[in-house]
Amino acid sequence: xxxxxxxxxxxxxxxxxxxxxxxxxxxxxxxxxxxxxxxxxxxxxxxxxxxxxxxxxxxxxxxxxxxxxxxxxxxxxxxxxxxxxxxxxxxxxxxxxxxxxxxxxxxxxxxxxxxxxxxxxxxxxxxxxxxxxxxxxxxxxxxxxxxxxxxxxxxxxxxxxxxxxxxxxxxxxxxxxxxxxxxxxxxxxxxxxxxxxxxxxxxxxxxxxxxxxxxxxxxxxxxxxxxxxxxxxxxxxxxxxxxxxxxxxxxxxxxxxxxxxxxxxxxxxxxxxxxxxxxxxxxxxxxxxxxxxxxxxxxxxxxxxxxxxxxxxxxxxxxxxxxxxxxxxxxxxxxxxxxxxxxxxxxxxxxxxxxxxxxxxxxxxxxxxxxxxxxxxxxxxxxxxxxxxxxxxxxxxxxxxxxxxxxxxxxxxxxxxxxxxxxxxxxxxxxxxxxxxxxxxxxx
Numbered sequence: 001x002x003x004x005x006x007x008x009x010x011x012x013x014x015x016x017x018x019x020x021x022x023x024x025x026x027x028x029x030x031x032x033x034x035x036x037x038x039x040x041x042x043x044x045x046x047x048x049x050x051x052x053x054x055x056x057x058x059x060x061x062x063x064x065x066x067x068x069x070x071x072x073x074x075x076x077x078x079x080x081x082x083x084x085x086x087x088x089x090x091x092x093x094x095x096x097x098x099x100x101x102x103x104x105x106x107x108x109x110x111x112x113x114x115x116x117x118x119x120x121x122x123x124x125x126x127x128x129x130x131x132x133x134x135x136x137x138x139x140x141x142x143x144x145x146x147x148x149x150x151x152x153x154x155x156x157x158x159x160x161x162x163x164x165x166x167x168x169x170x171x172x173x174x175x176x177x178x179x180x181x182x183x184x185x186x187x188x189x190x191x192x193x194x195x196x197x198x199x200x201x202x203x204x205x206x207x208x209x210x211x212x213x214x215x216x217x218x219x220x221x222x223x224x225x226x227x228x229x230x231x232x233x234x235x236x237x238x239x240x241x242x243x244x245x246x247x248x249x250x251x252x253x254x255x256x257x258x259x260x261x262x263x264x265x266x267x268x269x270x271x272x273x274x275x276x277x278x279x280x281x282x283x284x285x286x287x288x289x290x291x292x293x294x295x296x297x298x299x300x301x302x303x304x305x306x307x308x309x310x311x312x313x314x315x316x317x318x319x320x321x322x323x324x325x326x327x328x329x330x331x332x333x334x335x336x337x338x339x340x341x342x343x344x345x346x347x348x349x350x351x352x353x354x355x356x357x358x359x360x361x362x363x364x365x366x367x368x369x370x371x372x373x374x375x376x377x378x379x380x381x382x383x384x385x386x387x388x389x390x391x392x393x394x395x396x397x398x399x400x401x402x403x404x405x406x407x408x409x410x411x412x413x414x415x416x417x418x419x420x421x422x423x424x425x426x427x428x429x430x431x432x433x434x435x436x437x438x439x440x441x442x443x444x
Contacts, residue, residue, distance in 0.1 A: 069099025
């Protein structure tokens with residue numbers, strides 16, 4: 001065993017629990033998880049992080065990088081730096097908001113080429129399912145995308161139109177034929193159209209324009225389609241806790257459905273959002289505190305499988321004070337771990353729960369068998385966290401291209417002291433190394 005690195009801590013989170021350990025790394029892979037005081041092999045470098053907690057690198061399967069085409073909004077260089085600074089070692093890029101969208105193999109190759117030299121962390125890609133690209137789904141699957149995203153209501157960008165129920169069925173039938181995965185922005189357009197639509201700065205008016213019923217109905221319809229077609233589906237950014245009983249029942253009945261939620265739904269509430277503060281705008285919206293409590297219960301009982309960022313940035317000028325016209329998206333890529341840890345510990349959860357939701361769960365969703373756990377044979381990807389330390393969010397210290405954040409001024413628990421990708425330190429107390437991320441493909 002040619003070990004070149006031993007990472008040691010009094011608190012290492014493994015599938016068997018948290019314990020003092022020394023992690024032996026060979027050629028970028030975890031060779032063994034050894035007792036804390038194990039002898040360091042000859043020629044290996046020892047890195048002792050003391051009482052800081054070593055977590056498996058986080059996996060974020062919901063990131064809008066917007067590169068190329070809307071690179072002024074974000075970009076692979078800045079997004080992956082933010083990821084590394086936040087303890088994320090793998091991200092999957094959403095197929096829209098870039099130009100071109102990832103809806104053909106040709107467009108996928110364009111995005112891969114743009115990302116290749118800029119990636120500070122490992123990067124994979126989702127494909128997109130549009131009304132007119134059913135013929136492209138199998139080729140995209142064969143080219144290595146991790147699955148296909150669709151919208152059931154307008155996406156906000158004209159080059160990525162939504163699917164109606166018939167088009168959804170057609171795409172699902174095609175995708176289930178090769179056991180692919182459809183990931184779905186589930187809001188019903190009819191409920192949205194019937195909701196009151198008012199412009200202005202009042203958050204209450206915006207919240208009323210995206211009612212829970214829009215999510216609930218769309219999720220029920222999706223479950224019915226998945227059941228009928230024996231298709232694998234994933235509900236993106238669950239906001240409405242009303243849908244949890246339906247989702248739990250579908251899982252119990254064997255429907256192949258998984259669910260994610262996001263830090264903003266789990267840590268921010270409608271009651272705290274000032275009028276005109278459109279840095280809090282996202283679709284579906286941040287809802288009330290009682291709704292948030294139920295989402296946490298859904299995490300606790302396993303109905304919600306994972307927590308991912310839905311990092312959807314824009315330029316400052318698009319965040320006008322009018323909730324109706326402002327761009328809808330929350331920038332949180334760098335802050336997800338401390339935001340969730342702050343709220344999780346308040347509610348009585350521990351870091352093993354956070355790892356299950358933010359590393360193990362997303363890795364399983366994407367089929368990333370080398371990610372998501374600290375055990376022999378996995379990539380040596382780690383986030384090192386001081387869980388007792390606190391910091392106040394200063395937008396100027398973020399790595400995102402546009403440093404607009406709903407977390408500005410909040411005091412959070414948990415400081416990422418270093419991040420490691422395949423045994424190499426890529427972030428160290430906020431200092432970033434040169435890009436060393438790889439482009440990932442499904443089952444590769």
